[in-house]
Amino acid sequence: MDYDVIISGGGPVGLMLACELGLHGVRVGVLERLTEIDQTVKAGSVNTPTAEAFYRRGLLPALEEAQAETMKAFQAFMAQQGGAATAEQPKMSAFAGHFAALWLLGDLVDENDPDFADRGPAARLTAIRQQDVERVLGERAAELGVDVLRGVELTGFESSADGVVVRAGEREFRCGWLVGCDGGRSTVRRLAGFDFPGTPPMITGHQAIVSMEGAEGLGVGWTHTDTGIYANGPVPGRILTVEFDGPPEDRTTPVTAEELQASLRAVSGVDVTVTGVRSATRFTDNARQATTYRLGRVLLAGDAAHVHSPFGGQGLNLGIGDAVNLGWKLAAVIAGRSPEALLDTYTAERHPIGAWVLDWTRAQVLLMRPEARSRALRAVVSDLIGTTAGTTYFVKRISGVWQRYDLPGGHPMVGRSVPDLELADGTRIADHLHQGRGLLLDLGLDLAADPRVPSLPAKPVDARDFRALLIRPDGVVAWAGDTPDAALEEALATWF
Known part of the structure; x- marks a missing residue:
């Protein structure tokens, strides 16, 4: 075998899985079609389980440095805006998250709720760009001896009871296991024949970093209109638009300045001129999930296993959770410490959390639609969010502190994330x-x-x-x- 495991996809999920395997001495090869980190605007925050995963692997200092740089950019944007607040949005200092673009206020959160207790230094990590996560994980993978082959794309494979032969153009690799971490349009998932049921898309979304003129008329943060939703900030030039008239005709062509400008004008009603595009992407609310995350020696993690809209920022977090759950189990099977049956617990534990995320994003799309029924429901949910109990509920769900696995045992802590206890010797x-x-x-x-x-x-x-x-x-x-x-x-x- 060239490798014990080949991972298709070198984004944050693939790299996190590679690091988890590398800690156990597993020979890992990562095939990534891009030659460098994708700078398209993506996730900008992490939830509690993700922060804990990084913290438990000693990655917190490097990620906190990156977070500090992100906060500088955010502060610069707010200074440029004069700290303005819109009718729907409070000043950012009170921000604790959002649900369907309804803002959650930090001073309404019941911080004495036991689910928030004992998170330790991981609680400090919240706002960090996906690109910084990928960079830090890439550096850690290199330290662990993981082979990250950039500019190399999986094009096919054959799987048998003994292993997998992976093709990447003219190159061929032999490995014991193949893991698809290659995104929502996963080649691994398609070629392996995983079932991928779900609900079709109903929206067209754009997210971009641009330069523009006439932006003074835009609200700061999330704004609802009669034609859709747009967001401005929280860093200079970042815009997001959501239109509810169906999915885009073509998601493969490059996003142009003209397309972004037309969408922003249609939703905001402001004659903004987009003069340059630094990065841009389209998205929809297509929501699908593989019925199993393993077929023989082929496994899926991250967006390859489940796709959904980006509302609520759950995608990166869900994928990191997959990687942390799978990594040690696969390493134990490869080393012969555990039977292959251990891998069945991967789907059993992660599939319910993925299903919850899909429903969480579906609910937000319904609540954001610019029509009378959704607006009526939105008013009810807004009233709930205006209470301590309501805000605490939504923040707990978004932060992930509610998550647990259904494990045997009567103690209430079983299946939950271990509290970060401080010990008498000064360690945690x-x-x-x-x-x-x-x-x-x-x-x-x-x-x-x-x-x-x-x-x-x-x-x-x-x-x-x-x-x-x-x-x-x-x-x-x-x-x-x-x-x-x-x-x-x-x-x-x-x-x-």
């Missing part, structure tokens, strides 16, 4: 997860060492209602309790 839980291995955290039970997973005898700074935790490599609690029992052995056998 995340400090002990940098190598992508699991952890048996012993807070006073004097548990016997287990050869399957590292043990950490420790004392928490604050008292807790449990005395031991079994933590999977992805930071999910597999067992929690006060005494070792049969459930602990079952969890060790299942995951390690």
Whole structure:
């Protein structure tokens, strides 16, 4: 074999998966058709599970540096706008997210809600460009010895019980496993024959970074009109338009300044002139999901496994979650530590979260439509968002702190992200997860060492209602309790 695993697609999801595999010594090759990082405007924020994943792998310092640069650009834009607020949008200092372009105010969030507790330094990471995520992950992949082959595109493959032969033009590679992280129009998904049901698109959206004249008449942030929705900011030149008259006739041709100008004028009613285009893309609300994320030795992750509109910024986060869930499991199977059946838990755990994201974006499209029924429903949801309970609900859903896997065990922490406890020696839980291995955290039970997973005898700074935790490599609690029992052995056998 040339590689244990070949990943088709070197965006953030493919690179995160490559890093997770590389931590375990897996030989990984990443095939990426682009010769450099795509600068098209994409995701600009991360949710809590994504921030925790980066934090647990020691990537937080580099990403916080990138976040600081992003905030400088944001502050420059707001200074240019004079900090203006529109009828629908408060000043940005109060911003806690949005649902269907309805703004969520930070001072209405119940910060005492237990789902927000114990997130540690990961809570500091929120606003970061997708390109910066890709750059940091690319640097980490290189440190781990991952081969990232840019300008090389998968064109075909043959899969058998023994492995996969991958073709990239005239080149051929042999590998044990193939993972498609190659986006919403995934070649891997199509050639492997994955079912991909869902709902067809109803909108045409544009997102771009442009230079323009006459923008003084545009509102700042999200603005609803009788013909659609547009957004201006939060960085200079960033615009977004949404028209509800059907999908674009052609999504493959380059987006022109004339097309962006026509869309922005149609939705805003302002005679803006687009004088230059730095980056631009079209999008729709096409919402589809593979029925399974694995067929034999071929797997899917990220947009290859599920597509949806970008509303709510869930796409990057959903894909990183896929990569973190799959990486350690695939590494364990390759090393012979676990049977292939472990890979069945990948679809079982990630598919429900993907299905939720698709419905979350569908609901927002319905709520944003410029017609009487949607406006009536929008008024009701707006009233709910104006309450502490309502805002807290939406922020919890958007931030991802609600997410859990349906794992065996009666303790309420099982299946949830492990709290980032501060320990008496000055370390935190995340400090002990940098190598992508699991952890048996012993807070006073004097548990016997287990050869399957590292043990950490420790004392928490604050008292807790449990005395031991079994933590999977992805930071999910597999067992929690006060005494070792049969459930602990079952969890060790299942995951390690």
